[in-house]
Amino acid sequence: MTPLLKIENTVSGYDEADVLAGVSLDVAEREITCLLGANGAGKTTLIRTLLGLNPIRSGKVFFKTTEITGWPTHEIVRLGITCVPEGRRVFPAMTVLENLRMGGYLNESKSDISERLDYAFTIFPKLKERVGQLAGTMSGGEQAMLTIARGLMGNPELIIFDEPSLGLSPLFVKENFRVIQEINGQGISVLLVEQNVRQTLAISHVGHVLAQGKIITSGNTETLRESDALKAAYFGG
Ligand SMILES: Nc1ncnc2c1ncn2[C@@H]1O[C@H](COP(=O)(O)OP(=O)(O)O)[C@@H](O)[C@H]1O
Numbered sequence: 474m475t476p477l478l479k480i481e482n483t484v485s486g487y488d489e490a491d492v493l494a495g496v497s498l499d500v501a502e503r504e505i506t507c508l509l510g511a512n513g514a515g516k517t518t519l520i521r522t523l524l525g526l527n528p529i530r531s532g533k534v535f536f537k538t539t540e541i542t543g544w545p546t547h548e549i550v551r552l553g554i555t556c557v558p559e560g561r562r563v564f565p566a567m568t569v570l571e572n573l574r575m576g577g578y579l580n581e582s583k584s585d586i587s588e589r590l591d592y593a594f595t596i597f598p599k600l601k602e603r604v605g606q607l608a609g610t611m612s613g614g615e616q617a618m619l620t621i622a623r624g625l626m627g628n629p630e631l632i633i634f635d636e637p638s639l640g641l642s643p644l645f646v647k648e649n650f651r652v653i654q655e656i657n658g659q660g661i662s663v664l665l666v667e668q669n670v671r672q673t674l675a676i677s678h679v680g681h682v683l684a685q686g687k688i689i690t691s692g693n694t695e696t697l698r699e700s701d702a703l704k705a706a707y708f709g710g
């Protein structure tokens with residue numbers, strides 16, 4: 474079957490230096506595909522490159538059968554790809570509701586927006602109680618949830634998470650992984666970029682390990698759990 478997202482031999486970087494040295498990776502429809510790797514491995518660079526935020530130096534990116542290499546970001550997003558970026562990127566001076574509406578700005582009609590809001594509130598009932606609260610006054614974990622909910626407002630087919638559990642308290646980390654699994658259970662494909670190996674492998678179908686800009690091992694999660702290459706990527710050696 475044609476993968477939902479296909480990245481082929483991607484090279485990209487900053488200034489003169491290449492960060493990604495020919496990365497290939499597929500995201501299959503309806504699966505959670507994870508990308509693991511230590512700090513500085515090039516995970517965020519890969520996301521930025523496939524979204525057209527960093528210029529691609531060589532290689533190709535496909536969404537379904539459409540080649541999207543070099544497309545501007547807003548056109549890639551319009552295809553049904555959403556990214557929940559690193560860190561918490563809410564609009565602090567806007568309310569919860571306003572933040573959610575910003576995520577749904579591509580939606581055509583008012584009824585689409587209210588449908589998407591209902592959907593977001595089903596997954597995050599707490600946000601419904603907080604619609605009028607300024608996002609900047611919420612706790613870090615709540616802001617993280619709002620960022621995900623805002624991403625869902627665009628009705629994505631593919632959602633990309635960049636280290637969503639980073640900096641969250643253990644309780645929110647658990648909730649975060651539960652939510653990702655729930656979203657995937659509703660048919661949305663996921664590319665999950667994480668450093669949290671154990672919990673990521675527990676919810677993923679397949680995974681890839683990135684080290685110094687190269688995929689050093691790939692496979693199903695049972696295989697990866699035992700992988701020496703994975704251990705080496707984190708602990709050296
Ligand atoms: N804006 C930038 N300018 C120059 N170098 C960068 C920039 N962003 C990241 N890098 C470098 O690219 C490499 C990969 O970074 P990144 O993709 O952020 O890794 P990860 O997300 O896996 O932690 C690192 O060596 C980092 O220092």
Ligand SMILES: [Mg+2]
Nearest residue numbers: 516517559636
């Ligand atoms: Mg990163």
